[in-house]
Amino acid sequence: MPGDRLAGMAQTFSSGQPYEDDAPEPAPAPAKAESTDALDSLLDEIDDSLQVNAEQFVRSFVQKGGQ
Amino acid sequence: MRVVGIETEYGIADPARPQANPILMSSRLVEACRGWAAGRTSRWDYGGEDPLQDQRGSRRDRASAHADLLTDASEYDSAAGGVSLRRRRGSWEDPAHLNAVLSNGARFYVDHAHPEYSGPEVRSARDAVLWDRAGDAIALAAAARYERDEDGSVALYKNNVDGKGSSYGTHENYLVERATDFGDLATRLTAHLVTRQVYTGAGRVGLGQRSERAGFQLSQRADYMEAELGLETTLRRPIVNTRDEPHAERSRWRRLHVIIGDANCLQVPTYLKVGTTALVLSAIEADDDRLDALTLADPVAAVQAVSHDLSLRSRLPLASGEAATALEIQRALLEICRTYAHDADDALVLARWESVLAVLARDPMEAAADVEWVAKLRLLTRLRDKNATVDADGVVTPLPWDAPMLAALDVQWSRLGDGWAARLEAAGQATVLVDPHEVERAVTHAPADTRARLRGGIVAARPDLVDAAGWSSVVLDREGDHLEVVHLDDPHQASHPLLDPLIAGA
Numbered sequence: 336m337p338g339d340r341l342a343g344m345a346q347t348f349s350s351g352q353p354y355e356d357d358a359p360e361p362a363p364a365p366a367k368a369e370s371t372d373a374l375d376s377l378l379d380e381i382d383d384s385l386q387v388n389a390e391q392f393v394r395s396f397v398q399k400g401g402q
Numbered sequence: 403m404r405v406v407g408i409e410t411e412y413g414i415a416d417p418a419r420p421q422a423n424p425i426l427m428s429s430r431l432v433e434a435c436r437g438w439a440a441g442r443t444s445r446w447d448y449g450g451e452d453p454l455q456d457q458r459g460s461r462r463d464r465a466s467a468h469a470d471l472l473t474d475a476s477e478y479d480s481a482a483g484g485v486s487l488r489r490r491r492g493s494w495e496d497p498a499h500l501n502a503v504l505s506n507g508a509r510f511y512v513d514h515a516h517p518e519y520s521g522p523e524v525r526s527a528r529d530a531v532l533w534d535r536a537g538d539a540i541a542l543a544a545a546a547r548y549e550r551d552e553d554g555s556v557a558l559y560k561n562n563v564d565g566k567g568s569s570y571g572t573h574e575n576y577l578v579e580r581a582t583d584f585g586d587l588a589t590r591l592t593a594h595l596v597t598r599q600v601y602t603g604a605g606r607v608g609l610g611q612r613s614e615r616a617g618f619q620l621s622q623r624a625d626y627m628e629a630e631l632g633l634e635t636t637l638r639r640p641i642v643n644t645r646d647e648p649h650a651e652r653s654r655w656r657r658l659h660v661i662i663g664d665a666n667c668l669q670v671p672t673y674l675k676v677g678t679t680a681l682v683l684s685a686i687e688a689d690d691d692r693l694d695a696l697t698l699a700d701p702v703a704a705v706q707a708v709s710h711d712l713s714l715r716s717r718l719p720l721a722s723g724e725a726a727t728a729l730e731i732q733r734a735l736l737e738i739c740r741t742y743a744h745d746a747d748d749a750l751v752l753a754r755w756e757s758v759l760a761v762l763a764r765d766p767m768e769a770a771a772d773v774e775w776v777a778k779l780r781l782l783t784r785l786r787d788k789n790a791t792v793d794a795d796g797v798v799t800p801l802p803w804d805a806p807m808l809a810a811l812d813v814q815w816s817r818l819g820d821g822w823a824a825r826l827e828a829a830g831q832a833t834v835l836v837d838p839h840e841v842e843r844a845v846t847h848a849p850a851d852t853r854a855r856l857r858g859g860i861v862a863a864r865p866d867l868v869d870a871a872g873w874s875s876v877v878l879d880r881e882g883d884h885l886e887v888v889h890l891d892d893p894h895q896a897s898h899p900l901l902d903p904l905i906a907g908a
């Protein structure tokens with residue numbers, strides 16, 4: 336698949352062949368880091384919330400059928 | 403784009419009283435919605451419904467119909483266009499079936515044991531997202547009012563299953579030309595409805611109607627699809643529903659009622675669901691026989707096969723004897739639909755469709771911002787890893803799929819207001835297509851380019867004159883001997899000589 340090949344090439348380049356040793360380190364992308372942080376903190380919140388009441392919550396969620 | 407509308411049945415629960423009666427709660431919620439609307443609302447006009455007419459040409463005998471199908475009153479007014487007179491009758495409303503027609507052109511009411519928002523008619527995929535989001539905001543506003551007025555509170559869920567056997571729907575309605583043969587339409591549309599799950603699926607923890615088996619699948623509704631074609635919507639649910647109730651001039655139009663779709667909390671799935679299906683319908687109306695190569699050998703089995711395949715690589719047998727993956731079929735449909743893109747909105751749908759398919763083909767997990775089942779699976783996977791167990795040999799086992807935590811995350815994902823999907827979007831993790839200010843406006847304003855403008859406009863401007871309103875009628879009570887029924891049989895009609903001055907005069 337051409338798509339797979341492209342993805343593979345991108346990976347090879349980003350894993351960093353050191354052929355430009357004296358090039359400055361690229362600045363870390365702040366947006367990416369922020370979004371990962373946001374996901375991590377949401378995950379912590381989900382984890383905390385579900386450790387307490389998951390089983391009872393699931394048991395009590397009963398709906399009637401609709402269309 | 404053709405005229406489209408989305409209906410959403412919300413799950414409903416009182417968090418403190420799990421045994422509370424959902425029909426009563428839904429009814430009180432609609433009453434709360436009316437209170438929130440502060441007089442800018444109307445009751446429903448049951449005058450024109452015909453739920454027993456089948457797209458295949460026959461009529462279901464009334465005596466043999468399941469009671470769920472009987473949504474009409476005894477009067478059936480087939481007069482087309484203009485204004486007709488109707489005798490006055492009692493203003494009694496069944497308290498278990500309350501309705502609120504709203505100033506944005508939508509209907510908020512009790513359907514079976516769920517509150518339902520039927521959005522106004524729209525003419526672009528983006529508007530479909532906008533008025534779908536407006537429905538969530540209205541439902542939340544009604545819930546807040548409920549908490550103020552009632553003894554109890556109510557939580558609403560934009561999902562389709564309770565994991566214990568019950569399912570409730572999110573339906574799409576598409577205006578289609580009557581001249582298109584319904585059998586051909588159903589045959590040619592089915593492959594799309596089955597394979598679009600790869601980007602419309604909301605994700606579900608549990609396999610089987612009662613979650614008999616542990617696991618995760620793409621779609622909420624897939625395991626409840628049991629037939630290719632049928633009139634029913636509450637049992638033996640079909641991939642293509644044959645209810646022929648056009649809510650428009652019958653000689654010219656059909657309303658295709660699609661019941662296979664999931665409720666979506668993310669915006670891109672709703673946008674693509676409506677935009678792609680509208681384009682495929684254009685190819686069908688044009689009698690494009692390229693579609694025939696994509697006919698599935700066993701559509702009902704394929705619905706579940708697609709939904710249960712997280713790799714997106716399983717091959718579906720085609721009627722031709724060949725086989726193709728869901729992504730390959732979608733890719734073929736995209737290429738066919740290029741012919742039917744008529745304006746910039748259509749072009750944007752094609753571009754989004756193409757990019758999402760490309761990402762899914764490369765690595766589904768990269769599509770988390772745009773594809774709901776991927777976004778849900780990403781959270782579930784992280785949670786399984788976080789709660790993994792390590793045995794004496796150091797072997798790590800993620801939390802098993804039947805753990806209550808995972809089922810709870812799945813349900814809470816869709817809770818209106820503070821659900822995990824809403825939180826994910828607020829954290830910038832989901833693609834947003836409509837601005838919150840636009841949604842706020844769509845809560846009280848109808849689309850300007852369909853008859854919803856007339857329905858919503860008169861409810862907003864002169865609710866004192868409106869006796870009732872329906873999809874194709876506005877019933878005015880101007881103190882005469884009779885009520886005046888304004889027939890809006892053309893869904894494209896956004897202007898009317900009798901209603902325009904009344905709307906403008908306020």
